[in-house]
Amino acid sequence: MVDLDAYFARIGYQGPREPTLEVLRALHALHPAAIPFEAIDCLLDRGIDISPEAVDAKLIHGGRGGYCFEHNGLFRRVLTTLGFPVEGLAARVRWNMPDDAPPQPRTHMVLKVLVGGAPWMVDVGFGGCVLTAPLRLEPGLEQQTDHDRYRLTPVGEELRLEVLREAGWVPAYDIGLSPCVQRDYEMANWFTSTHPTSHFRHNLLAARTTPEARYGLLFNRLTIRPRGGETAHEMLDAAGIERVLREVFKLPVEPEWRPIIEAAASR
Missing domain, CATH: 3.30.2140.10 (Arylamine N-acetyltransferase)
Structure with a gap:
């Protein structure tokens, strides 16, 4: 599914290869530090290919970064190869948008990972507010990471990820809890990488x-x-x-x- 040796060399990981919370936390901290978030190919009209072969060639072997579908698609395959049960979810981005902004399409990929039967939220592809640690997928619980404090707030049938900044709690995105299939991400990626309003x-x-x-x-x-x-x-x-x-x-x-x-x- 993925060349773990090459991926671990890319992010500088030398630890155990077991589906434990300690391993998940270690990988989640190393990934955003080693592989940057960027979407330069969109500006160059190259398009974004989120097939495993293209993502691995770009992010692992090519020294490049990417955006959410590339980062979290790769991370999902890494975790699955290690034995973690993983589901892909989709979210509506609200970052830097006014409170009365109309709902956006679900164009952000996040992951739900089970560790010891408990659900955790994982996201290594959200730019300057990216998580550096997995979060318990539990509404109302304030969770501190190395850089920011987060919480998940119920909003209808979705969960809103919020981050505490100087101005107070700021919405990042609203997560739909129904699992996605790869075609969902292909359609969202096409919109995000090609639509003139993106x-x-x-x-x-x-x-x-x-x-x-x-x-x-x-x-x-x-x-x-x-x-x-x-x-x-x-x-x-x-x-x-x-x-x-x-x-x-x-x-x-x-x-x-x-x-x-x-x-x-x-x-």
Whole structure:
């Protein structure tokens, strides 16, 4: 299903290969630090292929990052290969949207993982607010991770993931609890990567979360949220954008990226 040796080398994992909570937590912390979130191929009109072969070639062997369908699709196969029972779910993103915004389509992939019969929520593909640890799939329980505190709140037949930030509890996305099949993700991925209203078609963005800090790039603004420290912002020119894509987000910048980098710098 997946080359575990190659994946573990990519994220720097050398521990046991058993379906335990300790293993799940270790992998969940390492993945967002090693494999960045990015959707540059959408800006280049390359499309996003979420087949296992394409994802492995890009994220494991190619040194690239990806977005939710790539990250969580890969992580699902890793966990399944290790023996974890895993279900794929879909969510409606609410991040950075006003409270009265109309409901969005379910275009975000999350995972439900059973450990010792107990359900856990797993998500290694949500950009600058990505989880760094699995969460108990239990409404109302406030759960602290290395970088943020989260809770799941019932909203109709869905669960809303909220994160505690300076302004209070902020909605991230609403999770549908019915399992998805691969065709559901293929359709959502097609919309997300090609539809003219998709923000991935217009925004240069990247994110990476290490044990020390969260790093986020939007157009020409680099945001750094140190663990336990104050948030800092830096405005970049084209050379600066290219530098942080290489040095901060560990991406193999290609010559074809230059036009979108220059366009982002002009913002």
